Amino acid sequence: MEDSLMCVISFNSNATLIKVNSTTIFAELKMIVAENFRESYESLLISYSIEKFPNVSFELSKDEDILNMIDYHRSMGLNTVTMTVTKRDEGPTHAIGTETELSVPNVSTQSSEHIEEPYERITIEESERIPNDNPQGEHVWMMNDVVSDSSRIPAWWHEAITGKGQQFESAKEVRMALIYYSIAKKFAFNYVNNEPKRIRASCMFRKETKCPWLLFASPLRNVSTFAIKKFVPQHTCGQHNSTAGHFRASRRWIASMLQSVMKRRPYITPTDIRKELHSQYGLRVNYSKAWRAKETAKDQIFGCARHSYDLLSWYQMKVMETNPGSVFTIEQEDTRFKRLFVSYGACIQGFLKGCRPLLFLDGTFLKDRYKGILLGATAYDGNQGIFPLAFSVCDQENEANWSWFIQGLRYILYNRTEPYNPPHPLVILSDADKGIKQSLKNIFPDAYHSRCVLHLVENYKLKLREMGFASSAAQRISKLLEFAAYKYTEREFKAVLHQIRMTDQRAYQVALSYGPSNWANSVFPGIRYGHITSNVAESFNSWIRVARTLPICDMMDHIRVQIMERMNTRRVMATNWNSYLCPEAEKILQENVTKGSTLEVSHSTAEIFEVSSQKSVQVDLDHKTCTCRAWDILRIPCKHACAAINFMHREMCTSFAIGS
Template identity: 35%
Template structure:
């Protein structure tokens, strides 16, 4: 055999069998052997297989096992995949190759989800047990969403109109609050024979979709507005014969993604886990179920699926630490299997349905839960869940109706120049609330760098609302809150709305640099609202994504850690040369990992390419300092949450203003410390004068410093705002003060401007009348037709029920009054 070649044992016509340890073995069929090497092309390989087995390979897929791994099948679909197979199997000298039908990836004795060419690895699943409920065929029944599209008379109308609307809403720029909320309403439309897809409704076509949008923004002096964006579509009624279960829960397939995923709290994790299990069609049980750690496993005996999550040690978030996504019981495929709902899940789903149809009866809800999610519940279970959902809805509605408008007015009265915007639906249901105090806006405009961090603040006990925040950093590199928003959910629409209000509130002419985790629609929302801004991706989340990509490989942990360090150096590199060196270091280990890094848009996270100014801030986790601002007992009320934030802001502004009065240095303490480190490095450098403003600085390498344009070829001066050691060496040579070349944002007088305005308390928050407007709750119900039925007591009616004593067995009395002697 030629050097570098391997023997491929090609098999076709057999079946896979799952072993007790989760591995798979192939039995039956016929097998042939052929020699392949690095120079073998994929088309030649397919041609050889066609002649070997006398089959049409175009309808087949080619897969193989990695050495010492009989659990995961890897797909071969290109020349590069074939070369990887030869490389991976070089030590073993042989590779077992299987030819499978593409139309039937379920095997006779086991069904397996296979990985595609090393990019994603999905666990195997065994055959479904015969005693489980089978899902109806896709062609037998139509979903309610499909019926909506069919009612229009044109089966393609819903899909085509929705696609046009999606294009329109992406092209329209949400300039102020009036435009920002138009993108918020979402509807579901489907074409007959096509999957259900969520699409954004265009503002111009909202009337055709059955929704209404009314946004009014007052002048800056008023700053308070009641926005009534949209009503949801009322679902059409379908008979049991026209429904197919399990049609909408596919949207939950990715709510659990794997190790490293973060959740606000343990309640949020449990809620998402329930959605994931319902979507995948399996039942789990808790091994540990505590406030700081949760361990669950599949309820089927001997199934390998298992997940462990616990509270993060460095952040107040709940993180998945371990996850085995292998279902050896046949579950987890989303097609078959039982589904078990929790009371929290049922309440959240019923609240959504009651917002659409408040008068929906429990019997209808039982049917819709089975139609939409495949969950079978009793009438009494749904009735009790409906009562809890109605109470939570009415409590929120009462607060929105009576407290929040009053609270907006009081914010503007006590803190003139602030922004407080309330967004509700047409029937006064709460949707969103935005607040930015005048002191925060003034401090950001006059003392902070044009740098904003966007993130969601995790709440400890409340999953009903999401708290969004925008924060900057002051001259001492401390967090400076700018704006907050309480929204119903974190998604593209809520971020578009929040950024629209932020643009209205922050009236600055500076070009702002945003730092975010780019998730939940932020990647698209930021450039759409702030067109001329710069958007940087959070390095922490990028590193976690890169680690997840490296888990798919078979490298030792030390090699993975070295590639992560190279990735971090690439993000912090100031020059193209340093960036390319880090990428090449990764490529020497894995070209696929290097390609992933290049495909992750380094122009948005590497200092060598990024066009904005981050001032050495690479992560958006700076807003994690807000985690303890809101007590858990105040999270149930929007007013109490905002009031708690206002109290913390007031204390923060006063404390920092008080401490800065004692500063005597030109720069803030943290910046002075950074500058002195650079000064100590500059003493070993040699300076050559080229002109009055251009100098050559020599150390280990040669750099050119231009003090006229505040630039150095090392790019540290431009990126950080503080002179680098090369520039400091030039200042020492020409006798100039280094402080004259520091960014003004780092000066003590600029820090004083940041905290020059005060946040005033709202003294009468505790005196809010919780009962005002309460006569509107619950909403009036429509009287049924006909005369009301009455239950009348008939004294002449004979009692047909005979009660017998359980002691003496005589009729007419019970055991408590029995006087018989036995």
């Protein structure tokens, strides 16, 4: 699923629309907002609100805030977010005759070691400025400042070429230094000689204007070190401008600039590279050059993407050697890679011994040079955390690939010396069909398949719009369908469906056509433990966001390390637990115990109780059921069950929870 959000950003009586995604940089977003509303970058504060907490504002101040905002809204199935822009209190104004400092936001980590501060400072003499009309006494730049602004260029670029006698390790270093120097000094040059042992460069306009600028470098005698033998630094051509020399910013040169950035942000897009080069150094490059530079930098850091496929057999052998019990299968077609299936031994054992029989299936796009799809099967651990079980890499999401992947799941669960015997039949949730439904019928005939309610509601809303419903009406009816899916009892479920029927008979018929037994809590034949969405699968896709941009071997090893670190972190956490239940289950149980402490309980038989709250319900401790169906669905004693258990013996609550 695409992770972009449409932001409705308001400031006073004005508003604008901006799309953000997981690669959006906060400083870049703030700069766009400042430009749209024509306000000072430093004076703006950006915040957003969510429906669940309408009176709380969440401030955006860094890149991580944007990622958290996107993850939350996507997990709730939302495509838009409302932001508010306010102005911070202005500090004291500068008195005339003093120095003024202007800050230019740095949207990316500099590759130069000479710049450590997050902002590049420019000192402007007051005598060179003219006062502004605004009452705060601010000052504006003169036109010469804008034309000759070199504040974004690191100081060492200006000193990349110092003069005659300067030495370099190789001819390549000379060429790189020339590029830095020409961009910093804003002039263009041509190579008169560009050879392994002789480099001669002159001003591009030497013939037309007799410009004397010249550089000649060659190796020193009997050594490979290059030295500048002749250097004329003066220009008389008058051809300086803000983009002079930019064409010398080659793919390899940009790749060298990107390496430090891509080690931290391998998911950066060519569009973002173009924006950052411009905002950081004033460089203008086209999209194709940015894309080629990114691929070159990725190859330099992680190795060739094509060669990575050649290493799969070696990686398979190492996984089987170092991870006993793992399943790693590679399928080829005419000696070419077709698809693979991976499930690490620790993941298999962890799922069989510590997870409920519940799996979430989803696919996500890979973003390396050869693209492809990653199919994943994810579960919840005992403390409601992500637990990856298996994943597959293939060319596209279709019935053939899903069937192959699900066959792999069948193998790791049931083709064992100790067959998988869960307390309840296996339940598998997915966001859409795409071949999953039929594959499950063929391969897991005894398992239950459930659709993700959020995706179903989104499809329902689109269907209503196609039928001619207004947007507001489609939204309202879709919310009713989602509300019905969460109901525990069939009576409550039918009551909500009746509201849809009273609103429009056509909408009611469409809701029934989706098959409520596949998505509604009250009529679902299996046990989903309260989970009716595939959010955990989408969380896994977001969790491996960086890995998805890497070559295939690096991607798999990145995921392996992530799983290893997560398991170790949880192992350390578990050593500090002093209760029978995991903290999340213990928290729910304690809340139900507290809520049930005020309820009236009547003893019917040895194991059956009648509990009175807003309405009376019947609790059967022998069969571990309650007519409110919360215990049946969540498999944790509900407040009525806790009240009945407390009526008999307070300490029995935990034992009944463990037995669930």
